[in-house]
Amino acid sequence: RKEVEQDPGPFNVPEGATVAFNCTYSNSASQSFFWYRQDCRKEPKLLMSVYSSGNEDGRFTAQLNRASQYISLLIRDSKLSDSATYLCVASDSWGKLQFGAGTQVVVTP
Amino acid sequence: GAVVSQHPSRVICKSGTSVKIECRSLDFQATTMFWYRQFPKQSLMLMATSNEGSKATYEQGVEKDKFLINHASLTLSTLTVTSAHPEDSSFYICSAWAPQTPQETQYFGPGTRLLVL
Numbered sequence: 001r002k003e004v005e006q007d008p009g010p011f012n013v014p015e016g017a018t019v020a021f022n023c024t025y026s027n028s029a030s031q032s033f034f035w036y037r038q039d040c041r042k043e044p045k046l047l048m049s050v051y052s053s054g055n056e057d058g059r060f061t062a063q064l065n066r067a068s069q070y071i072s073l074l075i076r077d078s079k080l081s082d083s084a085t086y087l088c089v090a091s092d093s094w095g096k097l098q099f100g101a102g103t104q105v106v107v108t109p
Numbered sequence: 110g111a112v113v114s115q116h117p118s119r120v121i122c123k124s125g126t127s128v129k130i131e132c133r134s135l136d137f138q139a140t141t142m143f144w145y146r147q148f149p150k151q152s153l154m155l156m157a158t159s160n161e162g163s164k165a166t167y168e169q170g171v172e173k174d175k176f177l178i179n180h181a182s183l184t185l186s187t188l189t190v191t192s193a194h195p196e197d198s199s200f201y202i203c204s205a206w207a208p209q210t211p212q213e214t215q216y217f218g219p220g221t222r223l224l225v226l
Contacts, residue, residue, distance in 0.1 A: 002152075004152070008150070041200075041222075042219070042220070043202050043217040043218060043219050043220045044153065044202075044217055045217070046215075087152070087153070095141075095206065095215075096155060096158070097143075097153075097155065097215065098155075099145075099152040099153040099154075100152055101150070101151055101152040102152065
């Protein structure tokens with residue numbers, strides 16, 4: 001079983017709409033959680049960290065549910081430039097990152 | 110933010126040759142660098158953790174004699190794929206972490222696409 005599992009999508013989203021997706025992690029000892037964004041044939045870039053209390057960065061809202069071991073990301077007012085693959089990441093106490101395979105989001109005009 | 114470079118960005122080689130990939134932190138000292146591999150439509154898989162001045166720590170299933178890692182300075186780590194075969198064709202990405210940055214902020218290099226014919 002993969003340590004971090006995500007729905008691969010694609011999620012086809014009309015421009016301006018809201019899209020939400022989540023991932024689950026299997027290692028209950030995971031310490032930190034993040035969402036990274038990866039564009040086609042590029043390296044991942046940190047989008048935001050995820051906290052139990054929930055956190056927001058502009059149009060992006062992330063939430064962590066430790067009891068159920070899932071992490072969510074919500075994107076409001078989707079832009080064409082939001083089209084990418086979103087990687088769910090869990091970090092252990094040593095800083096080692098476990099990546100999910102990614103959820104593809106396609107924002108259409 | 111911090112900048113990490115990789116060279117080359119892409120390489121095509123014949124089966125049996127060795128390929129060296131360089132990862133450099135350009136504006137900070139990286140005591141720890143990580144090497145990942147990503148196959149199409151799959152997640153990044155950590156291959157090894159490279160610490161400056163010591164031997165790399167390899168993940169289970171990664172052959173240390175095939176993927177040679179050297180972290181000779183605080184700004185440079187190299188990955189050498191020895192006797193490359195077509196199944197080694199992949200996207201190799203390094204990341205760097207330094208104590209003076211938040212631990213969760215691993216800065217990724219732009220990646221190296223390796224194609225072995």
